[in-house]
Amino acid sequence: MGFKKNRIKLEDIANKLNLSIATVSRALDQNPRVKQSTREKVIQTANDMGYMPNQIAKSLSSGKTNIIGVIIPRYDEPFFIEVCRGIDHYVSTHNYKILISSSRNSFDSEVENLASFERGLVDGIILSPTHETKTFSHIKNVINAGIPVVLFDNIIEEMHGADHVLIDDKKAAFSAVEFFIKKGKKQIAFIGGAKEKKVFKDRFEGYKEALNTYNIPMNQNLILHCNSLDRKSDNIEINSFFNSPQIKPDAVFTCTDNYGLLTMKTLLKLGYKIPEDISVIGFGDLGLADVFVPSLTCVAQPSFEMGQKVAELLINQLSEPENINHQKKVITLDTKIILRESTP
């Protein structure tokens, strides 16, 4: 702790006032066990001397750090930042702070981060698993060690043993594709990300089910799974996809806002009119979907709210008595389609 050794502590106040450390501690805590006049004297002196409590000592003694650890796959995705904002918003009203770590989309780093948090620095953990994460044991271990964990986004079956918050990706995709179908679209393209990622798999399921429900044959040429290393590679993949001669879509459902914007960029360069010639729907509704010309119709994902809910579940666990057997909780949030210029 980067402070000089002459930092004022309880002992200094106690010495100055000829009181015991315990009394000073209780006085500053507004504990009624110490006399009103003493309490005032202590508080006055503490202020005069510039006393600052030592959070670390407090934590060691009380067994609480009032810090929530948050592990996200990456910083540079507005979705995660928005969720963090939601978490921060909620926990700050409960006197908690958040410690954010990035797993940089690596399972090993996720395990490492978890272990680091397990060293007692945090009271609870919020985790968004990477798409590399196929197991639950590393999470289960933390839970078994008595540290509450809540998950969000990209939750696979195995992880249902932990509290979590998610959206119904399949349903959301279904409704977007259904929207296209009801507008009379027949050649609906799908642009998703790495197939191993749960959210993309689910959204693809929703796409297929919508086509199936309305008896529209699926055309493999209209389907693209980006590898999504970065925006530049996405751009290249999407470009060559639409430049292929087999492609004649009249609508495109994309699994992220970025894919949606890159798709529109590509289509505009190719001379398409949006939405007259072709419609586009994005997924997420963060960033600049509303700034682009034309603005992008989106499946809106309630990111901030998701953060709040995740935080709420965690704080609830933290305030439960230790011995009661925790009942697993799952919250599924609703999505909705925000209509803009990229669709008729």
Next chain:
Amino acid sequence: MGFKKNRIKLEDIANKLNLSIATVSRALDQNPRVKQSTREKVIQTANDMGYMPNQIAKSLSSGKTNIIGVIIPRYDEPFFIEVCRGIDHYVSTHNYKILISSSRNSFDSEVENLASFERGLVDGIILSPTHETKTFSHIKNVINAGIPVVLFDNIIEEMHGADHVLIDDKKAAFSAVEFFIKKGKKQIAFIGGAKEKKVFKDRFEGYKEALNTYNIPMNQNLILHCNSLDRKSDNIEINSFFNSPQIKPDAVFTCTDNYGLLTMKTLLKLGYKIPEDISVIGFGDLGLADVFVPSLTCVAQPSFEMGQKVAELLINQLSEPENINHQKKVITLDTKIILRESTP
């Protein structure tokens, strides 16, 4: 610290092996004072028992938390996130973690955050002052308490007593406007944010100086200072600005990427051709400047690098011997113009 009471500690290992706590501690530390065979036995047992060191106790004892506190004005600006990425990148190689807090653009909240960090939770602090921040004393106090502080972005004169990293906003704006002038532009508009904010003031200075240097009269009608509450209000202000009959710019220098994109959106809606009729330059080069159609030429601000530099200055301070009198350090990073489609 959210863990069950039955958590394994040094004492448990010591008891099991009939050793003292000190020896166990040293063994796990790879301290040569303990015999090779003992060391191995201890490490083996620690693993078997599932020992996890208690970070809080470690911190109390060692006086170091290995946490860096970072205070940014807001989460939802890619610039700050990018800086945080840079910080994280640098400090993680030095075995530090970052604790990010948002001051929500409020001076009071900044003071509060600083005080909270001063309670011994962090070894050092990185701060980006809000635009409300006009004083230095609250920062000076923290420094005087022995906690290293490094500042970035929006640094006013008063704060020069602390290490800081910045760009030359005036020079950057000057070069962007000069670029326009050399392309033959005569009616160069300026779109900035709240005038109290240092960065916007400096960029405005650069704009004025460029005009002045090339003997171009300044036209008040071509200047807009947005209040910048959120993107929606920016949009409205920029819209009504360009819809005014007095405005006939042939180029627009905007102080952020967002302003640049909103400007292009407005101009496109009004039927302008970019860059044929009018050119636009943004500032920052984060987010979607390269995705927009047309893509936006930008003054690129090295955000990630800024984070790394800030972190480097802080880590340097942390590794200095306590008694030496710290020599204040200032790093000014270079900007450059990234040419894209919005300029000829």
Next chain:
DNA sequence: TTTAAAAAAACAAACGTTTGTATTATTGTT
């Protein structure tokens, strides 16, 4: 006044480490 009850404050252990100093065990020398 003495004494019991209540109020106020002091004492001391605990939280889980680190680390300087003291003690015990081992080795090598004669």
Next chain:
DNA sequence: AACAATAATACAAACGTTTGTTTTTTTAAA
């Protein structure tokens, strides 16, 4: 076999709080 010298380990204080228990002081009743 006795004795240094050194290696290995144990002891104990310290980090700055919190909090249960005990002691002292004050108040009020007899």
